[in-house]
Amino acid sequence: MKFADWTQRTRRLATGRAGRRIARGTAVTAVALAGAWLGIMLGGAVRSNVGPVELGMSAEPSWTGETVLDAHPFGTLLFDTHNAPVGLRVTLENINPDRARGFLDDPRFSADRLPALLEEELGNGVRTLIMRAAFCGLAGALVTSLIVFRRPGPALAGTLAVAVAIAGTGAAVALTFRPDSVVEPKYTGLLANAPTLVGDAESIVTRFESYRVQLAKLVNNVSQLYDVVSALPVYDADPTSIRILHVSDIHLSPIAWNLIRSITTQFKIDAIIDTGDLTDHGTGPEDKFVEEIGTFGVPYVFVRGNHDSMTTQRAVRRQKGAVVLDDSAKTVAGLRIYGLGDPRFTPDKSVSVDSNLESLDALGRSHAARLARLPKQVDLIAVHDPTIAKGFSGAAPMILTGHSHERSTELLPSGSRLLVQGSTGGAGLRALEHDEPTPVAASVLYFDADTHRLRAWDDITLGGLGEQSVQIQRHVETEPGRTISPVPTIAPSPTGSITVTPTP
Numbered sequence: 001m002k003f004a005d006w007t008q009r010t011r012r013l014a015t016g017r018a019g020r021r022i023a024r025g026t027a028v029t030a031v032a033l034a035g036a037w038l039g040i041m042l043g044g045a046v047r048s049n050v051g052p053v054e055l056g057m058s059a060e061p062s063w064t065g066e067t068v069l070d071a072h073p074f075g076t077l078l079f080d081t082h083n084a085p086v087g088l089r090v091t092l093e094n095i096n097p098d099r100a101r102g103f104l105d106d107p108r109f110s111a112d113r114l115p116a117l118l119e120e121e122l123g124n125g126v127r128t129l130i131m132r133a134a135f136c137g138l139a140g141a142l143v144t145s146l147i148v149f150r151r152p153g154p155a156l157a158g159t160l161a162v163a164v165a166i167a168g169t170g171a172a173v174a175l176t177f178r179p180d181s182v183v184e185p186k187y188t189g190l191l192a193n194a195p196t197l198v199g200d201a202e203s204i205v206t207r208f209e210s211y212r213v214q215l216a217k218l219v220n221n222v223s224q225l226y227d228v229v230s231a232l233p234v235y236d237a238d239p240t241s242i243r244i245l246h247v248s249d250i251h252l253s254p255i256a257w258n259l260i261r262s263i264t265t266q267f268k269i270d271a272i273i274d275t276g277d278l279t280d281h282g283t284g285p286e287d288k289f290v291e292e293i294g295t296f297g298v299p300y301v302f303v304r305g306n307h308d309s310m311t312t313q314r315a316v317r318r319q320k321g322a323v324v325l326d327d328s329a330k331t332v333a334g335l336r337i338y339g340l341g342d343p344r345f346t347p348d349k350s351v352s353v354d355s356n357l358e359s360l361d362a363l364g365r366s367h368a369a370r371l372a373r374l375p376k377q378v379d380l381i382a383v384h385d386p387t388i389a390k391g392f393s394g395a396a397p398m399i400l401t402g403h404s405h406e407r408s409t410e411l412l413p414s415g416s417r418l419l420v421q422g423s424t425g426g427a428g429l430r431a432l433e434h435d436e437p438t439p440v441a442a443s444v445l446y447f448d449a450d451t452h453r454l455r456a457w458d459d460i461t462l463g464g465l466g467e468q469s470v471q472i473q474r475h476v477e478t479e480p481g482r483t484i485s486p487v488p489t490i491a492p493s494p495t496g497s498i499t500v501t502p503t504p
Contacts, residue, residue, distance in 0.1 A: 025157075031148050032141040032158025033165065037061065039140020044133035047093065048125025054094040055122075057129045062087030065176070078186040084172035088126075134166050186473045241455070242334050242447040243267055246421050248275040248384075248402025251307070253425025257292045259440060260424070263460065264296055267444050271298055271333035275402040275421060276305025276384035279312050281347045287315035294320035299332045301325060304341030305384040305403065309348075313341065325382065327367070335379045335452055338396070340367060342384040357387050364391015365487070371395050372486050379452040386420050393418075394486040398445075398454050407441050407459060409475075415484040417454065417477070419443065422461070453480040 045058035065084040069077040070091045081088070141162040145155035245263055250256040263269060279286040293300045293316060301323045302316045317324045323332055325339025343363065344355065364383070371378065372395055381396045383389045389401035394414030400421065407422035422441030440462035446455050459473045 024154075028145065028149070028154045028158045029161045032145050032162045035144025035158075036137035036141040036162045036165075038144065039136040039138075040133050042140070043136040044129070046125065046129045046132055048121065048128065050121045050125065053092065055125060056089075056091040056093045057125055058089050058091075059129065059133045060087050060089055061085060065173070067181075079181045080184070080186075081178055081181045082173045083176040084169050086169050086173065088129075130170070137166055138162060180476075184474045184476055186471055240449045242271075242449055242452075243269050244333070244335070244380075244445040244447065245269045245272045246275070246400050246419065246443045246445060247272060247424035248400075248421035249277040249305070249405055249423040250274070250425035251277055251423065252280050252286060252289055255440065256425040259442060259460075259462065261296065263442060263444065264298060267458075269298055269444070271301060271335075272296065273301045273337070273380075273382050273400055274303070275382050275400050276303050276342060277307045277402065278302070278305065278316070279308055282307060282309025282312045282345065284311060286312065290315050290319060293322050296321065299323050301330075301332055301337055301339065301382065303339040303382045303384060306342045306344040306346045308342070309345055329371075329374070329378055334449060335447060336376060337380045337382060338371060338378040339382040340364075340388070342388075360385055360387040361391045364388040366391075368392045368395040368487070379447075386418070389418055389420075392416070394484060397452075397484050405438055407443070407461075414487050415482050419445075419457070426462075448480065451481065453477070455480050 040059055045056060048055050048057060062085060064080075065082040065087060067079040067081040067088045067090065069079070070089065138159055142155055142159045145158040146152070149155060149158075245260065245267070247256065247260060260272065264272065278290060290312070293302075298321065300316075300319070300321050302313075303325055304310075304313050313324055313326065316322050323330055323337075325337065326341040327339075329336060329338040331337070364387070368391060371381075371392070378396045380398045380400065381389070381392050382400045383392065384401060385403045386401045389399050390412065392399050393412040393416050395416070397416060399412075399416055399418045401418065402421045402423075404420055405423040406420070408420045410418045410420075412418055421443060423438050424440060424442050426438045426440040442460045444458040444460065446457060447453065448455050454477050456474065456476045459475065461471045461473075
């Protein structure tokens with residue numbers, strides 16, 4: 001045999017052996033990981049007493065990593081606590097009313113001591129879950145590998161691989177753990193229970209210690225709830241925060257009125273701001289639709305959208321509690337609000353419409369420049385189109401808009417926060433034009449009563465046409481007192497003038 005042939009044959013044998021080793025190692029690891037997850041699922045869950053509440057805790061696969069609190073039958077809270085391929089599920093299993101009364105009657109457990117005790121017991125439960133899940137995972141990997149491969153070598157190798165994976169996952173959880181995520185939960189469940197489970201923004205954001213003390217109240221409330229399921233816990237509303245409901249693009253959808261009424265009642269809303277497109281064509285027969293505005297019992301601030309005619313604007317103005325802002329400012333619920341109606345009316349095809357982005361931006365900038373010269377600065381600006389809204393950057397700390405039928409938020413370079421609302425009407429009949437239904441969207445904004453700055457907001461999203469779901473996502477403003485820097489503008493001044501309305 002020639003040396004070259006011998007060398008080539010040796011390489012093929014070596015390559016084949018290496019490939020087989022890699023395949024065998026991959027198979028061993030896959031079997032061990034499957035066995036580990038099976039072990040964790042079968043034996044890794046624990047039950048832990050946290051005060052009078054019995055919680056079930058379990059680990060489960062998760063691509064993003066999250067903590068889920070299942071408070072059946074009231075709903076589910078999701079916390080984005082970490083980034084790792086494992087999630088924590090906490091389930092409210094049982095309430096011990098006798099133990100709850102014992103805690104509340106025992107003088108050793110004051111309002112200051114009880115929250116600390118609950119946190120300590122919860123931490124003990126999580127540590128127990130970690131140790132049990134690790135043990136069950138390793139045992140599952142070992143047993144499964146022995147059953148499949150019937151030899152100790154592959155079984156030990158697979159168990160070692162699982163041990164490394166568990167250690168790596170634990171390190172990933174520790175390194176990416178976000179304790180602040182507790183103040184930004186996503187709620188899924190009955191809308192009526194949302195304020196109670198999500199909590200009050202003022203308590204969570206500005207007085208975290210008071211929020212911890214509220215755990216003692218939660219224990220008592222949940223005990224009563226499980227004794228009488230129909231008795232909802234009392235929502236301890238903070239009287240100092242200003243609650244604003246932001247809606248937009250209702251487009252003649254009656255489901256919007258039901259949602260607005262429910263949120264206004266459950267979240268104790270102080271005022272509603274509608275950033276336009278209340279109607280579809282702005283015709284006289286559509287005026288009947290706006291009569292619902294007078295039934296909410298709180299101020300309804302309205303700015304005209306590109307589907308709302310001047311006829312629509314006048315119809316809204318006639319409603320009880322309506323505040324129409326069109327290049328004007330007014331104090332509502334303690335906040336100084338400026339509103340600008342959309343310059344276009346697109347249903348009228350006989351009139352050319354200028355939707356050039358540069359023109360819309362220039363319009364916003366020119367109005368912002370004149371707004372900055374007013375003797376009293378505004379706290380909030382409401383317009384319909386996001387392009388016009390960005391032109392107001394730096395003119396106020398908060399800018400509300402709509403038009404795009406898709407919710408988003410952006411912190412502009414000037415320090416102003418821009419909130420683009422989705423369609424509170426699920427885009428009305430326009431929802432039928434798309435394959436996927438348009439979600440029904442609204443947001444509850446919490447403002448500090450003294451500084452008039454946004455502290456937090458809850459994004460409320462309902463499934464669109466034909467769907468039944470509700471989600472509430474809590475967001476916290478990280479720097480509510482940041483400096484707002486006006487943006488210089490060279491745009492020409494528009495015709496007309498800003499009307500300043502005195503405080504009611």
